[in-house]
Amino acid sequence: xxxxxxxxxxxxxxxxxxxxxxxxxxxxxxxxxxxxxxxxxxxxxxxxxxxxxxxxxxxxxxxxxxxxxxxxxxxxxxxxxxxxxxxxxxxxxxxxxxxxxxxxxxxxxxxxxxxxxxxxxxxxxxxxxxxxxxxxxxxxxxxxxxxxxxxxxxxxxxxxxxxxxxxxxxxxxxxxxxxxxxxxxxxxxxxxxxxxxxxxxxxx
Amino acid sequence: xxxxxxxxxxxxxxxxxxxxxxxxxxxxxxxxxxxxxxxxxxxxxxxxxxxxxxxxxxxxxxxxxxxxxxxxxxxxxxxxxxxxxxxxxxxxxxxxxxxxxxxxxxxxxxxxxxxxxxxxxxxxxxxxxxxxxxxxxxxxxxxxxxxxxxxxxxxxxxxxxxxxxxxxxxxxxxxxxxxxxxxxxxxxxxxxxxxxxxxxxxxx
Numbered sequence: 001x002x003x004x005x006x007x008x009x010x011x012x013x014x015x016x017x018x019x020x021x022x023x024x025x026x027x028x029x030x031x032x033x034x035x036x037x038x039x040x041x042x043x044x045x046x047x048x049x050x051x052x053x054x055x056x057x058x059x060x061x062x063x064x065x066x067x068x069x070x071x072x073x074x075x076x077x078x079x080x081x082x083x084x085x086x087x088x089x090x091x092x093x094x095x096x097x098x099x100x101x102x103x104x105x106x107x108x109x110x111x112x113x114x115x116x117x118x119x120x121x122x123x124x125x126x127x128x129x130x131x132x133x134x135x136x137x138x139x140x141x142x143x144x145x146x147x148x149x150x151x152x153x154x155x156x157x158x159x160x161x162x163x164x165x166x167x168x169x170x171x172x173x174x175x176x177x178x179x180x181x182x183x184x185x186x187x188x189x190x191x192x193x194x195x196x197x198x199x200x201x202x203x204x
Numbered sequence: 205x206x207x208x209x210x211x212x213x214x215x216x217x218x219x220x221x222x223x224x225x226x227x228x229x230x231x232x233x234x235x236x237x238x239x240x241x242x243x244x245x246x247x248x249x250x251x252x253x254x255x256x257x258x259x260x261x262x263x264x265x266x267x268x269x270x271x272x273x274x275x276x277x278x279x280x281x282x283x284x285x286x287x288x289x290x291x292x293x294x295x296x297x298x299x300x301x302x303x304x305x306x307x308x309x310x311x312x313x314x315x316x317x318x319x320x321x322x323x324x325x326x327x328x329x330x331x332x333x334x335x336x337x338x339x340x341x342x343x344x345x346x347x348x349x350x351x352x353x354x355x356x357x358x359x360x361x362x363x364x365x366x367x368x369x370x371x372x373x374x375x376x377x378x379x380x381x382x383x384x385x386x387x388x389x390x391x392x393x394x395x396x397x398x399x400x401x402x403x404x405x406x407x408x
Contacts, residue, residue, distance in 0.1 A: 001297055001301055002297060002300035002301055002303075003268075003297060004262075004267050004268060004269060004274045004275045004276050004296065004300070005259060005268045005269050005270050005274070005275075006270055007254065007255045007258055007259050007268075007270055008255060008259065008268050010251050010254075010255065011251055011252055011255035014247070014248045014251045014252065017248075018233050018236060018237075019232065019233070019236050020229070020232070021233075025224070027294065027297065028223065028224070028294075029222050029223070029225075030252075030255065031292075031293060031294065032222060032223050033222075033252065033255075033256060034255075034256065034259065034268070036256070038256055038257060041252060041253060041255075041256035041257075042253050042256070042257075043218070044218050044221075044249075044252065044253075045248075045249035045250065045252045045253035046249065046253070047214050047215055047218045048215055048218065048234075048237065048245060048248065048249045049245060049246050049248075049249035049250070050211065050214075051211045051212060051214065051215035051234065051237075051238075051245075052237060052238065052240070052242055052245035052246070053242060053245075053246075054211055055209060055211050055212065055238065058208075063208050064207075064208060064209045064211075064212050064238070065208060065209055066209050066210055066211055070208045070209070071208045071209075072208050088235075089235060090231065090235065092208065093205055093206060093207065093231070096206035096208070097205055097206055099206075
């Protein structure tokens with residue numbers, strides 16, 4: 001692409017560095033911003049810079065936060081004895097959006113994946129063990145993606161647990177709501193048969 | 205979507221305002237930026253703000269420019285007697301990318317479209333007429349989209365031309381390169397028959 005303006009070209013290149021945004025989309029975004037007020041574009045840029053500069057990670061659960069401890073950990077209404085272990089921040093947002101969970105979280109920052117060179121030491125597992133030791137944790141819910149790596153991570157953490165009196169669960173794996181049985185893979189179908197629930201349980 | 209951080213939420217909202225970017229994509233972009241260096245994100249924001257603050261529009265052809273006159277208008281190697289009339293900046297970039305055109309441009313900033321409330325007065329038509337009067341223009345090439353509005357705009361400008369000795373052309377309309385004849389609409393096919401070219405002309 002040939003540009004008659006270096007300013008335009010630089011802006012397009014910056015946008016094109018973002019994941020999933022090619023040169024053509026970047027140009028469309030930049031030309032859109034070009035049509036906006038200077039003040040609006042200034043606000044756009046400053047909000048992004050401020051976000052990166054000032055965002056913190058919760059010292060307790062490693063979730064993104066505006067303060068030392070995130071709003072979920074600071075909320076006394078949340079069940080302090082439940083910890084939901086997730087891979088990343090996006091999972092926290094997804095679970096929070098269901099408005100069905102009222103416990104705490106622990107963000108691992110990844111899952112154990114030897115092929116990608118990610119071992120337990122790179123993840124926030126040590127801090128999880130410390131939390132379970134010092135906090136009054138009663139249940140640990142693993143909400144990891146149903147993959148070999150996810151299962152390995154669950155297995156590893158379970159072996160490391162400092163107390164035996166904790167209930168360890170994982171989110172149900174089965175046929176998705178609205179999903180078609182015939183298109184489900186065997187693994188999912190097999191597990192959903194194994195973990196079948198009494199009919200009364202889901203008619204609530 | 206529920207966020208545990210206002211900083212994150214604000215950044216996501218800013219991205220989600222851009223055309224074609226929903227909340228989920230915005231979140232993906234923001235989380236990507238969160239993983240980058242502070243300096244890199246600072247550079248991203250500042251480049252966008254700088255672009256909007258400092259960009260100018262060429263006083264001659266209305267193309268985007270870093271200076272009073274754009275790099276195409278300032279280039280003495282370009283054929284000064286040819287003006288290609290386009291709807292917007294994106295069209296200039298598209299034509300420049302072909303590296304086949306060495307004349308000048310004139311960006312109308314839109315096309316005549318009474319239904320959208322866009323009349324000739326909102327477009328850069330007056331300055332085009334002035335250019336033709338004062339400059340040594342020999343050929344005017346219309347590279348507008350082949351729509352009723354495009355044709356109306358061509359007709360309007362042609363009627364306004366101050367001199368009769370200018371060659372007025374429009375880019376060829378026909379079957380796209382690699383396009384299938386049977387899927388072409390009748391209008392395109394009819395025009396491509398009307399404007400048929402001797403075979404020698406395109407075997408170059």
